[in-house]
Amino acid sequence: xxxxxxxxxxxxxxxxxxxxxxxxxxxxxxxxxxxxxxxxxxxxxxxxxxxxxxxxxxxxxxxxxxxxxxxxxxxxxxxxxxxxxxxxxxxxxxxxxxxxxxxxxxx
Amino acid sequence: xxxxxxxxxxxxxxxxxxxxxxxxxxxxxxxxxxxxxxxxxxxxxxxxxxxxxxxxxxxxxxxxxxxxxxxxxxxxxxxxxxxxxxxxxxxxxxxxxxxxxxxxxxxxxxxxxxxxxxxxxxxxxxxxxxxxxxxxxxxxxxxxxxxxxxxxxxxxxxxxxxxxxxxxxxxxxxxxxxxxxxxxxxxxxxxxxxxxxxxxxxxxxxxxxxxxxxxxxxxxxxxxxxxxxxxxxxxxxxxxxxxxxxxxx
Numbered sequence: 001x002x003x004x005x006x007x008x009x010x011x012x013x014x015x016x017x018x019x020x021x022x023x024x025x026x027x028x029x030x031x032x033x034x035x036x037x038x039x040x041x042x043x044x045x046x047x048x049x050x051x052x053x054x055x056x057x058x059x060x061x062x063x064x065x066x067x068x069x070x071x072x073x074x075x076x077x078x079x080x081x082x083x084x085x086x087x088x089x090x091x092x093x094x095x096x097x098x099x100x101x102x103x104x105x106x107x
Numbered sequence: 108x109x110x111x112x113x114x115x116x117x118x119x120x121x122x123x124x125x126x127x128x129x130x131x132x133x134x135x136x137x138x139x140x141x142x143x144x145x146x147x148x149x150x151x152x153x154x155x156x157x158x159x160x161x162x163x164x165x166x167x168x169x170x171x172x173x174x175x176x177x178x179x180x181x182x183x184x185x186x187x188x189x190x191x192x193x194x195x196x197x198x199x200x201x202x203x204x205x206x207x208x209x210x211x212x213x214x215x216x217x218x219x220x221x222x223x224x225x226x227x228x229x230x231x232x233x234x235x236x237x238x239x240x241x242x243x244x245x246x247x248x249x250x251x252x253x254x255x256x257x258x259x260x261x262x263x264x265x266x267x268x269x270x271x272x273x274x275x276x277x278x279x280x281x282x283x284x285x286x287x288x289x290x291x292x293x294x295x296x297x298x299x300x301x302x303x304x305x306x307x308x309x310x311x312x313x314x315x316x317x318x319x320x321x322x323x324x325x326x327x328x329x330x331x332x333x334x335x336x337x338x339x340x341x342x343x344x345x346x347x348x349x350x351x352x353x354x355x356x
Contacts, residue, residue, distance in 0.1 A: 030130045045140050046130055047147020050123050054157040070129040 004083055014044060014052040015061070019076065019084040022062060028071035029053070056080070111141060114148035118158045167335060174221025175334030178272055181214030182327025189320035212264070215327065219271040222334060231271060235264070265323070266290035272330050289326045 005012040014036070021027060021035040029049060036044045053074065056062045061080035065073045076084070112124055112131075136144065151157070167175065188207050216235050223231045269290030273283050 028129075029126050030133045033130065033134070043139070045143025045147070046127060046136065047140075047143040047145070047150070049130075050127060051147050051150050051157075054119075054123070054151075054154075058157050067125070070125045072126050 004086060008052075008055055011048070011052045011055055014048050015056055016084075016087055017044070018049075018052055018056065019061065019080055019087070022074060022076045022080070023084060026065055026073040026075035028068075028073045030071070032074070111144045111148070114145065115151050116155060116158075118155070119151045122158050170221050171334050174218045174272065175331045177214045177221060178218035178327050178331030178334060180331075181211050181218060182324045182331060184211050184214065185327065186321055186324035189317065189324060193317045193320070215265065215268040215272075218327075218331065218334075219268040222272040222274075235268070269326060269330065272327075272334070286326050286330065289322055 005015055008015050017036040017040055018032055020039060021032050027035065029046075032053075033044050033046070033049055036049075053062065057064060057074075059079075060077055061083055062074045063077050065075055112120065112127060115124070184207060188204050188211065192204060219235065220232055266287070267290075270287045273286045273290075
């Protein structure tokens with residue numbers, strides 16, 4: 001987790017999952033919850049989900065759309081997409097670095 | 108479940124409660140989710156800055172704006188009529204202000220109907236129409252044939268219109284009662300004086316009549332101004348759920 005989301009504390013990891021979930025289009029809370037569960041393999045509690053959504057809205061990473069019935073969809077903002085890209089590239093670099101070291105150690 | 112959502116602070120519930128209820132209805136929570144909700148509520152109390160305070164939209168709707176403008180116009184015309192009437196009466200002359208009186212009645216009716224919530228406007232409108240028709244019958248009759256309650260009926264109609272309109276403002280109950288008291292209380296001495304045959308004498312005393320009638324017109328000006336200023340809310344600070352753009356700020 002790079003510096004951008006680290007300040008979110010325990011909400012940093014759920015935030016990254018939610019950003020990934022919204023990267024293919026707007027979703028409402030329940031759809032995000034199911035998607036994150038499928039991505040991470042672990043359930044996302046409703047309190048954690050809305051704690052993360054509130055922080056993401058506050059930071060301008062996501063934007064709430066007009067509700068459809070009682071469900072309000074959220075979409076990624078430009079800042080959210082940039083932040084997600086930086087996070088994933090950072091993780092990819094970290095993964096490459098770790099794998100290279102592991103290969104070097106096994107030689 | 109509603110008890111757990113009730114643990115969250117008010118502004119948070121105003122923003123997220125409907126969504127969260129929908130989510131919990133789609134997926135009833137187990138023990139872990141319930142504990143997560145309690146932790147989420149604690150977090151929401153510790154970080155109130157995450158949800159912007161609920162801001163009341165104080166802009167009046169076009170309907171309420173029309174009511175406010177009509178109340179101000181009606182009140183101003185009433186004041187002008189009162190002055191003309193009293194000044195002329197004090198010099199022993201008379202003036203036919205019937206048309207102006209009808210315009211005042213029309214404006215105040217528009218104010219009362221505009222200030223009434225749409226669902227109740229039909230009943231209020233029917234009551235006003237009946238009262239106006241009765242008054243109209245009295246107006247067109249020759250003075251000798253006028254039924255006795257014409258003038259009291261007019262004043263009761265005016266007082267009723269003022270009451271209906273005042274209830275729509277964001278004023279506190281005591282102030283509302285004071286204005287309604289003006290609407291119903293002030294005209295009755297005039298009625299009693301008229302019935303007792305003292306009206307001509309009163310008319311010749313502008314110092315008595317003018318303040319009496321001016322207070323009534325002033326009440327309409329105050330009510331109209333409040334409708335324009337506070338959007339016709341019943342209670343100050345009544346909050347509307349905030350929209351997405353306000354939260355994202």
